[in-house]
Amino acid sequence: MTTTFSAMDRRGWMSLLASADEARLTELWQGYGADPACELLRAPEAGGVMVRGRMGGTGAPFNLGEMTVTRCALSLQDGTVGHGYVQGRSKVSAEIAAKIDALMQTGAADALSAAVLTPLAEEKQKAEDDRAAKAAATKVEFFTMVRGED
Amino acid sequence: MSLDTRNAVYAGGFSNPPVAAAHAFRAAMNAMARPGRVQDITGAAPPEGISIAAGSLLLTLCDPETGVYLAPDVDSGDLRGWLAFHTGAPVVPAEQADFALGRWDALTPLNRFLIGTPEYPDRSATLIVETPGFGAPNAVLRGPGIKNTARMQLPELTAFQNNAALYPLGVDFFFTVGSQVAALPRSTQVTAEA
Numbered sequence: 268m269t270t271t272f273s274a275m276d277r278r279g280w281m282s283l284l285a286s287a288d289e290a291r292l293t294e295l296w297q298g299y300g301a302d303p304a305c306e307l308l309r310a311p312e313a314g315g316v317m318v319r320g321r322m323g324g325t326g327a328p329f330n331l332g333e334m335t336v337t338r339c340a341l342s343l344q345d346g347t348v349g350h351g352y353v354q355g356r357s358k359v360s361a362e363i364a365a366k367i368d369a370l371m372q373t374g375a376a377d378a379l380s381a382a383v384l385t386p387l388a389e390e391k392q393k394a395e396d397d398r399a400a401k402a403a404a405t406k407v408e409f410f411t412m413v414r415g416e417d
Numbered sequence: 418m419s420l421d422t423r424n425a426v427y428a429g430g431f432s433n434p435p436v437a438a439a440h441a442f443r444a445a446m447n448a449m450a451r452p453g454r455v456q457d458i459t460g461a462a463p464p465e466g467i468s469i470a471a472g473s474l475l476l477t478l479c480d481p482e483t484g485v486y487l488a489p490d491v492d493s494g495d496l497r498g499w500l501a502f503h504t505g506a507p508v509v510p511a512e513q514a515d516f517a518l519g520r521w522d523a524l525t526p527l528n529r530f531l532i533g534t535p536e537y538p539d540r541s542a543t544l545i546v547e548t549p550g551f552g553a554p555n556a557v558l559r560g561p562g563i564k565n566t567a568r569m570q571l572p573e574l575t576a577f578q579n580n581a582a583l584y585p586l587g588v589d590f591f592f593t594v595g596s597q598v599a600a601l602p603r604s605t606q607v608t609a610e611a
Contacts, residue, residue, distance in 0.1 A: 308427045309502075310434075340427060340502075348427050 272372065280371055280380075281352065283387050284364035289357040291390070292383075296363045299382040301375070305366060308348065309340040311358035337361040343369050426498035429462035431476055441477040448591065448600035453558045453567035455551055458598045464495035470593035471518060471545050476503055478543070479516060484509030486530075488519020491547065518545045521572040527579075532586040541588055541603075548572070548592045551599065560605040568610065569599065577607040 284292070296302075318331045339351040339361040349369025351361040370379050431437035437460035444458040463472025479485055485506045487496060500506055511517060511529045524544055533541035554568035556577070571577055580587045580603055587603035601607075 306428075309430060312434075342427060 272376070277368075277371070280384055281350075281364075281368065283384055283391065284351065284360075284367060285353050286391070287353070287360065287364075287387055289355070289360045291387070292360055292363055295383040295386055296367070299379060303343055303366065303370065305341045305343050305349075305369065307339070307341050309338065311337055311339040311351075311361040313337045313356040313358070339365040341365050341369065343373070345373070347372050425464045425495045427502055429464070429472070429499065430503045431460050431473075437473075438477050441473045444598060445474060445477060445591070445600070448598050449589065449602055450562050451567075452560065452562055452601050452605045453569040453599060455597050455599045457596060458593075459596045464493065464499050466493060467491050467496065467518065468547060468593045469596040470598045471547055471591075473596075474545055474591055474593065474598065475500060475506075475516070475518065479504040479506035481505040481507070483515040484513050486511045486514035486517040486519075486542075488517065488523035490523040491519050514542050516543050516545060518547070520547045525576065527576055527588060530588050532583055532588060535586070538585045541586065543589045543591065545591045545593060546572070548594050550594050551592070551597070555610050557608045557610055558601070558605050559608070560602075562602075563605070569601070571601070571607065574607055574609055577601065577605075581606055 313335060314337075315333045316336045317333055319328045320331045321328050334354060335356050337351075337353050337356055337358055337360065339358070340348065341362070342348045347369045349365040349367070349372070351364030351366075351368060353360045353364050367379060367383060370376070371384075431441075441458050441460050444456040448454065448456045448458075458470045458473045461469060461472035461476050463469070463475070475485070479500070481504075483506050485500060485508055487500075487508055497508055500508070506516075512531070514530065517524060517530060524546060527544075530542035530544065531540060533539060552570045554570050556569050556571045556574055558567040558569055559565075560581075577590075584603050589603055590601040592599045592601070
């Protein structure tokens with residue numbers, strides 16, 4: 268019971284899950300209903316990672332700073348392996364993220380996407396739009412006055 | 418991307434890493450402290466081809482900062498994936514390895530491994546030798562950690578005598594069979610069984 272998906276798709280849902288709020292993610296996951304049996308390959312564990320960036324996306328890499336990340340890996344009963352990497356130290360989120368990653372590789376992908384990922388994506392987009400709108404309202408336009416020195 | 422998730426790579430780590438790693442480390446430490454004495458070591462279920470003891474040693478001792486050399490007889494995609502997932506240790510050539518894994522024939526010659534420097538004798542390799550069994554002893558061991566003498570079966574004697582002659586430099590050995598481990602540090606003097 269496997270489906271094909273692109274690396275871009277997976278990057279998309281991993282990204283959404285990585286930054287999702289624990290309470291909201293738990294609520295949506297419970298809303299999805301099913302909670303498949305799975306075997307933990309790597310129990311949820313918190314650790315630090317060094318976030319690196321490149322100036323302009325192409326320059327030399329520099330260390331931006333450390334952040335806390337919790338990760339988890341598990342396998343469903345059919346052998347599908349899911350990985351969860353979330354920011355912060357929520358072990359619950361990491362486990363849910365790993366389960367969602369595993370299920371997104373199976374036939375449950377469409378139902379799960381509608382129940383959890385789409386609402387998360389919409390909320391994230393709305394939060395970004397709100398923030399952008401708030402910032403836009405404070406935008407100041409500068410004009411150069413003609414100084415009349417002629 | 419079609420799905421290719423092999424459980425051999427992801428399964429088989431320590432079920433409770435802090436506790437299992439502490440137990441395995443204690444077994445490894447006791448083995449090194451009492452050369453030639455066999456200790457039980459368990460916890461890992463490595464991919465086909467390497468023993469439980471060798472897998473447990475790798476999980477306990479390796480991390481992203483220790484290079485591991487896999488001899489051609491044990492090297493496989495599954496083992497590399499397993500090592501990367503559970504420890505993050507890079508696979509490196511023999512000349513740069515902190516740990517090396519393989520059967521005796523595949524690990525020799527020993528002179529390609531790091532033996533440390535006079536200032537830092539600890540910058541040397543530790544060899545995990547997969548052994549068919551702890552059979553009839555053919556070597557007598559003397560040195561730190563041994564009250565009078567200990568006896569052990571070794572694949573050959575000359576290589577270990579030469580290694581001991583390098584002291585305080587040299588490499589250290591773990592011998593693994595199934596879920597058992599014995600060790601031979603560089604400080605042990607090896608002579609033939611009378």
